[in-house]
Amino acid sequence: MTDLSGKVALVTGGRSGIGAASAEALAEAGARVFTAQRGADVQFEFFETDFMDSSAPARLIDQVIETAGRLDVLVNNAGLMREGTVLESSPEDWDATLQVNLTAPFLLTKAAMPHLIETKGSIVNIGSIEGIGSNPRHPAYCASKAGLHGLTRAVAVDHGPDGVRCNAVAPGWIDTDLNVAFIESLGDPDAFRAKIGDIHPLRRTGAPKDVGALVAWLASDAADFVTGQVWTVDGGRMTQLSLP
Template sequence: MDRRFDGKVVIVTGAGSGIGEATARRFAAEGARVVLTDTVADKIDAVAASLPPGQATAVRTDSSDFDQVSAMVQATIDRYGRLDVLVNNAGTITQGTVQDTSITDWHRVIETDLSGVFYGTKAALGHLLESKGCIVNVSSVSGLAGDWHMSAYNAAKGGVSNFTRAVALDHGKDGVRVNAVAPGFIWTDLTSDDGEAHELSDEFSRRIALGRGGLPDEVAAAITFLASEDARFITGVVLPVDGGTMASNGQPAQA
């Protein structure tokens, strides 16, 4: 594997499992020193311990708390002296119509999925300006179009998509690139053993051009591409990583 990130320092939020874990592993495999964050310390401790000694640091952080995010970024600078890439991946979800969604759940989703991206960006941006680094946010196909019964999540991820574009405009001439990925249906540890998810997967597969759900490392590959010099003339992009889901206009397949 290419070592595109030798000498680089990368923060990956929500790195205890799924897309975040796969992304941290991919950056480490390509030579980066990686700071992993999550609200569950045991998860990121285990991932960090499985990487080469000295290459990863776990910092328990709630991405919905700006003070904790700021402290984590400062800890990164104190340990490594620089920051080159921020991956804002931490997220949560709730389902239901507006009438079904409690005020508590609304704030939980918005604070984690949207404010968390703002908090990470605000805390890290000064250091990224120094290194001419970049940000990759994890949005969703749900941030590009709407879903039934997911209004809070749609609002948060829609905000992430347009926040990405706005920050790219503001800081492109400063040498900082800002992009996002928009995953579709992705298999994770939580869904792999879930019978209901397998039934849902059959329905998704009929709507996905490639005929299957994605894997976390396939999203990680897109994230590391956007963070690399290979993407040096790309900014303000929200890249679907969805097997072709967004290629459809929603009409059913014809026989």
Template sequence: MVDRLTGRIAIITGGGRGIGAGITQRFVEEGAKVAIVQRNPPPESMLNERVIYVKADLSNSQQIASAVQTVIERLGGLDILVNNAGVMFEKTVEEMTEADWDQMMDINLKAPFLLTKAAMPHFRKQGNGSIVNIGSIEGLASNPGHPAYSASKAGVHGFTAAVAVDHGHEGIRCNAIAPGWINSDLSEIYIDSMPDSARVRRELMAMHPVGRLGEPRDVGSLAVWLASDESAFVTGQVYVIDGGRTKKLPLPVA
């Protein structure tokens, strides 16, 4: 069986941890060369002849443009862009400052725009390209205290559709993945910080019809498909990957 991404070159922002690391791992397994683009270096164990690190502050437009050009020069091209990097905090509208809002939008929404803008001339020149944006189920609904995060992810979903419509005729596809609860070091810290973490884990499990929580590789496998020729007729879509969580209606507990 031929690996689905053999010979492809990909940028994965935030590809050194959490969901991003799962995407990086799956891309490498499927034959791609990957450039992890983020502010801090990924673990040395992730870097090899198929994975490089390019430093960039994703709130800085000049560093974003420079990073994309660096990847093209070092790896010899660019076929796939995965806009994964993001931030989250919990503040209501009243608790949030304007600077808080701007930070969320800069990383979660403006950075994907700038990365797409920087990659677009190369994609257009070669006549193809696949963009995979990481949105969230919170772009479709919201948890308490997440107005900025939900707004940014809803924006990612809308941006995805618009890019697909504008650039499909150039051979450039753009899709989004909307993950639900995905296990990571940050999610573990969050659960462990709860007064009754065991109860929280049980309730989280009960929310998911598949009987487990998501793993970064789950998202990575979907990203592989969206980046590959197997999804050649797919563009402008948002794929929810949440173990059925958003399809399960809550019932009152006695």
């Protein structure tokens, strides 16, 4: 059973999409949930945070500890995607993507670790199947997510002896508001839905709650012997080969 009663959780980018679904699942399991992102969160306690600012992660962890007195779960979800091949992408695009997707999780983990050691806590990083494969024109995003998967394993190895677990979730196509809006902007949304459904053995795309449920389980004592893993949540997309 996923039980997080009495635990305190922080979800970055927790106002929408996968972050919101993760925050909801953690709260349903009994956790006190904080989110952190640009702007307010009408559902959970929140701290307005700009992860382009390298000083923000340490400040954010201090705010959570000052408010709640402890931290048990860190979910590194906030992310950025800028499209373009290596020829099209600027160094600024590269730096911004890695700052938000990889450096911020590193700095958050660094600041949170002493508190997570105290509570024997858990980290869940939101990676991507693009940390395993690649869609076109996503070099910076793919590099950042592959790096986040590597960071996950390194933290699990280094801090397992301290009682801290660290896992990652690698979602595939998830019907976030952003993705749904993209589909609706196309000339024939129904045809696109059918096409993208066909590349999934389950013949459908995922919902944010599909990821959130796994995040909550990984954060809980039900997954007490699970660490250093990257959990793919993609409806079998990465398993199904294309036709010859």
